[in-house]
Amino acid sequence: MSQYHVFTPEHAIDYARRHGPGFDTGARLSAAEVGDGNLNQVFRVVDDARGRSVIVKQALPYIRCVGESWPLTRERARIEAGVLRRHGEHCPEHTVALLHQDAGLSVLMLEDLSAWRLWRQALMAGEAPAETADRLGHYLARVLYHGSDFHLASIAKRAEMVLFSNPELCAATETVFFDDPYHDHPRNQIAPALRPLAEQLWRDGPLKRRVAALKHRFLCDAQALLHGDLHTGSVFVTEGGLKVFDAEFGCYGPMGFDLGSAIGNLLLNHCGQPGLHPGEKGRAEQRRRREEVQTLWRRFHDDFTALAAGCADPALAEPGYVADFLARVWRDSLGYAGTELIRRTIGIAQVADLNGIEEEETRLACQRTALTLGRALILEADTLAGGKELAALVAACRQPSGEN
Amino acid sequence: MSQYHVFTPEHAIDYARRHGPGFDTGARLSAAEVGDGNLNQVFRVVDDARGRSVIVKQALPYIRCVGESWPLTRERARIEAGVLRRHGEHCPEHTVALLHQDAGLSVLMLEDLSAWRLWRQALMAGEAPAETADRLGHYLARVLYHGSDFHLASIAKRAEMVLFSNPELCAATETVFFDDPYHDHPRNQIAPALRPLAEQLWRDGPLKRRVAALKHRFLCDAQALLHGDLHTGSVFVTEGGLKVFDAEFGCYGPMGFDLGSAIGNLLLNHCGQPGLHPGEKGRAEQRRRREEVQTLWRRFHDDFTALAAGCADPALAEPGYVADFLARVWRDSLGYAGTELIRRTIGIAQVADLNGIEEEETRLACQRTALTLGRALILEADTLAGGKELAALVAACRQPSGEN
Numbered sequence: 056m057s058q059y060h061v062f063t064p065e066h067a068i069d070y071a072r073r074h075g076p077g078f079d080t081g082a083r084l085s086a087a088e089v090g091d092g093n094l095n096q097v098f099r100v101v102d103d104a105r106g107r108s109v110i111v112k113q114a115l116p117y118i119r120c121v122g123e124s125w126p127l128t129r130e131r132a133r134i135e136a137g138v139l140r141r142h143g144e145h146c147p148e149h150t151v152a153l154l155h156q157d158a159g160l161s162v163l164m165l166e167d168l169s170a171w172r173l174w175r176q177a178l179m180a181g182e183a184p185a186e187t188a189d190r191l192g193h194y195l196a197r198v199l200y201h202g203s204d205f206h207l208a209s210i211a212k213r214a215e216m217v218l219f220s221n222p223e224l225c226a227a228t229e230t231v232f233f234d235d236p237y238h239d240h241p242r243n244q245i246a247p248a249l250r251p252l253a254e255q256l257w258r259d260g261p262l263k264r265r266v267a268a269l270k271h272r273f274l275c276d277a278q279a280l281l282h283g284d285l286h287t288g289s290v291f292v293t294e295g296g297l298k299v300f301d302a303e304f305g306c307y308g309p310m311g312f313d314l315g316s317a318i319g320n321l322l323l324n325h326c327g328q329p330g331l332h333p334g335e336k337g338r339a340e341q342r343r344r345r346e347e348v349q350t351l352w353r354r355f356h357d358d359f360t361a362l363a364a365g366c367a368d369p370a371l372a373e374p375g376y377v378a379d380f381l382a383r384v385w386r387d388s389l390g391y392a393g394t395e396l397i398r399r400t401i402g403i404a405q406v407a408d409l410n411g412i413e414e415e416e417t418r419l420a421c422q423r424t425a426l427t428l429g430r431a432l433i434l435e436a437d438t439l440a441g442g443k444e445l446a447a448l449v450a451a452c453r454q455p456s457g458e459n
Numbered sequence: 460m461s462q463y464h465v466f467t468p469e470h471a472i473d474y475a476r477r478h479g480p481g482f483d484t485g486a487r488l489s490a491a492e493v494g495d496g497n498l499n500q501v502f503r504v505v506d507d508a509r510g511r512s513v514i515v516k517q518a519l520p521y522i523r524c525v526g527e528s529w530p531l532t533r534e535r536a537r538i539e540a541g542v543l544r545r546h547g548e549h550c551p552e553h554t555v556a557l558l559h560q561d562a563g564l565s566v567l568m569l570e571d572l573s574a575w576r577l578w579r580q581a582l583m584a585g586e587a588p589a590e591t592a593d594r595l596g597h598y599l600a601r602v603l604y605h606g607s608d609f610h611l612a613s614i615a616k617r618a619e620m621v622l623f624s625n626p627e628l629c630a631a632t633e634t635v636f637f638d639d640p641y642h643d644h645p646r647n648q649i650a651p652a653l654r655p656l657a658e659q660l661w662r663d664g665p666l667k668r669r670v671a672a673l674k675h676r677f678l679c680d681a682q683a684l685l686h687g688d689l690h691t692g693s694v695f696v697t698e699g700g701l702k703v704f705d706a707e708f709g710c711y712g713p714m715g716f717d718l719g720s721a722i723g724n725l726l727l728n729h730c731g732q733p734g735l736h737p738g739e740k741g742r743a744e745q746r747r748r749r750e751e752v753q754t755l756w757r758r759f760h761d762d763f764t765a766l767a768a769g770c771a772d773p774a775l776a777e778p779g780y781v782a783d784f785l786a787r788v789w790r791d792s793l794g795y796a797g798t799e800l801i802r803r804t805i806g807i808a809q810v811a812d813l814n815g816i817e818e819e820e821t822r823l824a825c826q827r828t829a830l831t832l833g834r835a836l837i838l839e840a841d842t843l844a845g846g847k848e849l850a851a852l853v854a855a856c857r858q859p860s861g862e863n
Contacts, residue, residue, distance in 0.1 A: 204678045209633055212678070213626035222617035229613055234773040260779060267780040270772075274608045274616070277679045368674075369638040375664060376671040 056159035059129070064088070067098035067111040074155040074164060075109050078102055086111070089169070093120045094127070094303070099167060108169070109154060114161040114303070128223045131303040132161035137219060138305030139163075141280055146197035149190060151291070151300040168298055171291035178287060178324045179408055181332055181340050188347035190297040191290065191317060192354025199310045199355075200362040202280030205371055216277050221306040225273075228283065228304060232394050233270035236402045237263055245401045248419050252426050253401050265433045269390045277307035278384075285313045286395070286406070287320040310384045314355065315391025318348050319429075322392060323399055323408045325449060326425040330412030345449055349442030352388070356381055389436035389445065396429030428452040461563035463520075463533070468492070471502035471515040478559040478568060479513050482506055490515070493573070497524045498531070498707070503571060512573070513558060518565040518707070532627045535707040536565035541623060542709030543567075545684055550601035553594060555695070555704040572702055575695035582691060582728045583735055583812055585744050592751035594701040595694065595721060596758025603714045604766040606684030609775055620681050625710040629677075632687065632708060636798050637674035639806055641667055646807045652823050656830050657805050669837045673794045681711035682788075689717045690799070690810070691724040714788045718759065719795025723833075725752050726796060727803055727812045729853060730829040734816030749853055753846035756792070760785055793840035793849065800833030832856040 062070070064086035071086075072078045082102045089110075090097030096115060101108040114132040118125040136156040143150040155164040177183040200206055207215065235242050238257060245253050256262060282289070283304030291298045325344040328337035363377040371377075399406045400422050409425060412418035431452060439445050466474070468490035475490075476482045486506045493514075494501030500519060505512040518536040522529040540560040547554040559568040581587040604610055611619065639646050642661060649657050660666060686693070687708030695702045729748040732741035767781040775781075803810045804826050813829060816822035835856060843849050 204675060209630045209678060210626040213624055213629065217621050217624050220617055220621045222614040225617060226613045229774075238773060260777070263774070263777040264780045264783055267774040267777045268783065270774040271608060271784065274613060275679075275681045277681060369642060370633075370667070370671040370674040373664070373667040373671045376668045379668055379672060380675065 057157050059160055061115065062096055062098065062111070062113045062160070062162070064098060067100055067113075070157070070160070070162060071100040071109055071111055071164065074157075075100070075107075076154060077105065077107055090119075094118055094131075099169060108167040110165040110167050112163045112165060127227075129161040131221070131224055132156075132163060133158060134219060134221050134224070134305050135301075135303040136163055138280065138282065138302035139165075139300075141202060142194075142198040142282070142299070142302065145201040146194050149194035149297050149299055150198075151298045165300065168291040168300070171293050171296075171298065173288055174290040174292045174297075175287035175320070175324075175407065177292055178321075178340075178344075179327075179331055179411065181336060183343075183347075184292050184294045184297075187290075187292050187297055188321070188351040189354045191299075192351045192356075193358055194297065194299060195285075195310075195313060195317070195351075196355045196358030196362060198282070199279040199313065200359050202307075203278055203310070204368060205363050205366045205377070208367075215280060216307045219280055219305060219307055221283075221304070224283070224304045225306050225308075229270060229273060231402055231404060232391075232398050233266055233273070236394075236398045237266055242403045243401050244403060244405060246419060246422065249401060249422055249426070252423060256397065256401075256426070256430065259430070262430055262433055265390065265436075266394060269387070269394060269433070272309050272387065273312055276309040278310050279307065281306055281308045281310070281313045283308070283313070285316040287317070287324070288406075309387050309391075311387025311389075312391050314352070314384065314388035315393075316395055317351060318388055319392035319395025319399070320406070320408075321348050321351070322396055322428060322432075322449060323406055323425060326396070326428065327408035327412060327421050330414060330417040330421050331408065333417075341450075345446040348449070349446060352385065352442050356385075385441070386436045386439075389432045389439055393429040393432030393434075393436070396425045396432065400425045400429070424452060461561050463564055465519065466500055466502065466515070466517045466564070466566065468502060471504055471517075474561070474564070474566060475504040475513055475515055475568065478561075479504070479511075480558060481509070481511055494523075498522055498535075503573060512571040514569040514571050516567045516569060531631075533565040535625070535628055536560075536567060537562055538623060538625050538628070538709050539705075539707040540567055542684065542686065542706035543569075543704075545606060546598075546602040546686070546703070546706065549605040550598050553598035553701050553703055554602075555702045569704065572695040572704070575697050575700075575702065577692055578694040578696045578701075579691035579724070579728075579811065581696055582725075582744075582748075583731075583815065585736055585740060587747075587751075588696050588698045588701075591694075591696050591701055592725070592755040593758045595703075596755045596760075597762055598701065598703060599714075599717060599721070599755075599759045600762030600766060602686070603683040603717065604763050606711075607682055607714070608772060609767050609770045609781070612771075619684060620711045623684055623709060623711055625687075625708070628687070628708045629710050629712075633674060633677060635806055635808060636795075636802050637670055637677070640798075640802045641670055647805050648807060648809060649805045650823060650826065653805060653826055653830070656827060660801065660805075660830070660834065663834070666834055666837055669794065669840075670798060673791075673798060673837070676713050676791065677716055680713040682714050683711065685710055685712045685714070685717045687712070687717070689720040691721070691728070692810075713791050713795075715791025715793075716795050718756070718788065718792035719797075720799055721755060722752050722792055723796035723799025723803070724810070724812075725755070726800055726832060726836075726853060727810050727829060730800070730832060731812035731816060731825050734818060734821040734825050735812065737821075745854075749850040752853075753850060756789065756846050760789075789845070790840045790843075793836045793843055797833040797836030797838075797840070800829045800836065804829045804833070828856060 067086045068084045086100045089099045096113045098111040114129045117123045139153040152166040289301045366372040471490045472488045490504045493503045500517045502515040518533045521527045543557040556570040693705045770776040
């Protein structure tokens with residue numbers, strides 16, 4: 056195992072040359088830092104002459120955008136490699152390809168998807184490929200099923216739970232999803248005009264009890280090996296495909312957490328449309344978001360149900376049980392989607408679908424819608440029978456201005 | 460770390476002399492095997508001259524009562540020592556004292572409770588100490604609270620989940636609780652006259668879906684560090700005290716599993732009373748069992764709630780959440796109690812409260828009651844609001860003969 060040291064572009068080139076596919080010794084390689092800079096170093100290493108490229112991603116022993124004062128385990132590189140390996144085994148068409156891993160260096164080599172587009176950017180531009188939600192539903196069914204007790208024998212699954220124990224990154228998730236946004240915490244980023252609405256949330260006992268239950272479920276309920284950070288910025292899309300990446304938050308947890316993260320981000324985009332695309336274009340995009348949420352859930356539900364026909368567990372294979380279970384996953388997904396809407400609006404890590412809206416009053420109105428919808432999802436999760444009822448709730452939840 | 464070898468009584472004496480409290484070099488020690496012989500070797504080492512004694516328990520690399528053909532990890536000794544240490548830290552008055560552990564030898568030295576009585580024997584004799592259920596409720600609140608997210612910070616608790624991962628013994632639990640009794644499996648022990656009732660269970664789809672949910676919860680829901688085998692034969696009692704032992708099935712799991720195991724065993728004794736104590740004595744014992752179930756739950760509930768006032772988790776500390784959570788634990792407990800009644804009546808490991816009834820028709824009637832009550836508990840768990848409603852259900856559930 057290699058000795059850890061922080062990569063320069065030259066190190067990335069040297070690593071890519073030694074382990075990359077098709078970079079022979081004579082190739083002239085260049086490397087540039089391309090990461091969003093939050094957690095890790097990400098280099099793109101290119102052989103221009105042959106038109107080949109790879110991504111070299113290295114975990115630092117701290118959070119990059121903060122510095123050495125906020126240490127964070129390099130274990131996350133091991134977790135990410137493991138999750139990509141598992142998910143790649145069960146859904147290779149929608150998982151970024153892991154080409155090489157060096158555990159000592161906390162380095163992963165990944166296929167280069169720079170020619171693809173982030174789903175979030177495509178959604179914001181109103182140009183998301185039509186099949187995306189369907190593909191993500193397929194991915195979620197494949198990866199969540201195969202990491203669950205429906206597929207794995209108990210002893211094997213308990214070993215996986217140990218292998219993918221990811222305490223530090225889970226603690227970060229718990230803090231930003233379930234703690235900070237429900238208290239007056241200095242990490243929150245709250246527009247002054249939104250503060251009264253935030254303070255309402257902080258005083259909302261029934262809401263906070265539901266959030267406590269969702270957090271407790273995330274802490275305890277090891278249903279499947281999650282991606283753990285499945286927002287629309289963790290998904291690359293093209294007209295012909297979809298690839299999920301950035302799996303360092305992977306852990307065993309409730310399936311509804313991944314589904315809810317994805318649904319929540321589609322709904323954040325929905326909330327932002329009056330600012331992103333005023334008028335009919337925005338309303339059409341909103342109709343698409345509502346359809347996409349339904350498509351995502353339906354494809355997940357149908358594929359998971361089909362896979363569960365092969366379940367070998369004597370108890371879980373009982374006819375009807377998978378439907379009981381998926382009804383609970385649906386309710387969980389709505390609750391987690393609600394927490395995603397709220398934390399992305401007033402918490403530490405926000406999204407361009409809302410914050411990218413330049414006109415202030417419109418942006419605030421969209422943010423108010425997100426908070427209102429998030430709260431409604433958390434409180435009404437148990438009463439929304441299916442995708443249509445959800446779509447109706449979302450369509451009815453508009454910003455107070457009455458526009459749109 | 461010592462090299463593993465199977466203990467003879469002489470080895471147990473030597474080990475006790477080296478590590479036991481107060482066995483000086485001149486002491487004359489004797490040792491006898493005193494285990495029930497199912498899984499392990501258990502020696503009682505005695506210094507008659509000084510009136511001191513200890514228990515030396517060794518895990519074998521197989522199930523003792525079957526032999527080397529059924530291997531079982533010696534890891535269970537490490538788990539047991541760890542669970543006793545944790546539980547002993549949080550409830551020393553009700554946890555058997557761990558005096559020494561040798562990991563290499565898979566040996567534990569434990570305080571000798573031979574002068575105490577198994578709770579099951581006391582219950583069958585109609586001589587259970589009055590405070591027992593109350594004490595067990597206190598024990599459960601203390602140990603389950605301190606192993607849960609209410610007490611442990613997320614990172615520490617996830618480390619505990621890894622430390623106490625116990626795949627092989629959990630798989631045994633899952634098989635005997637949730638699989639075998641609901642199918643025609645050769646491991647089941649079904650009196651021919653009970654077979655029609657067993658076959659009814661095997662065809663009962665709604666029941667089996669609920670059992671699937673209970674098994675799935677046991678597989679996934681890591682709420683607290685459980686004892687994992689808390690039947691009335693894992694509890695020593697005296698008029699003045701209670702000590703829980705045999706913790707090798709310890710694991711992270713749903714709190715209702717431990718509570719349900721204990722409640723289920725009280726109810727098994729309830730079902731057996733027409734055979735154990737015909738007439739008024741039996742009816743009085745049944746009233747006591749119903750009261751004990753309520754006492755056990757009330758003490759657990761009240762102590763847990765009081766402890767949760769000190770919860771430091773920003774989300775779980777929300778006022779009202781612990782009550783929401785305990786309502787779910789109550790429902791789980793009823794369901795797991797139901798599975799305990801069923802598996803102890805037709806599964807591989809049965810109980811003397813029923814099987815010890817000599818008169819065949821009475822025994823069969825009691826067993827039928829146990830199956831009927833078990834099924835009712837599983838199906839009606841969500842509708843029984845509290846201990847009184849449970850007691851009413853139990854009182855109404857009598858064997859078909861109409862006696863009692």
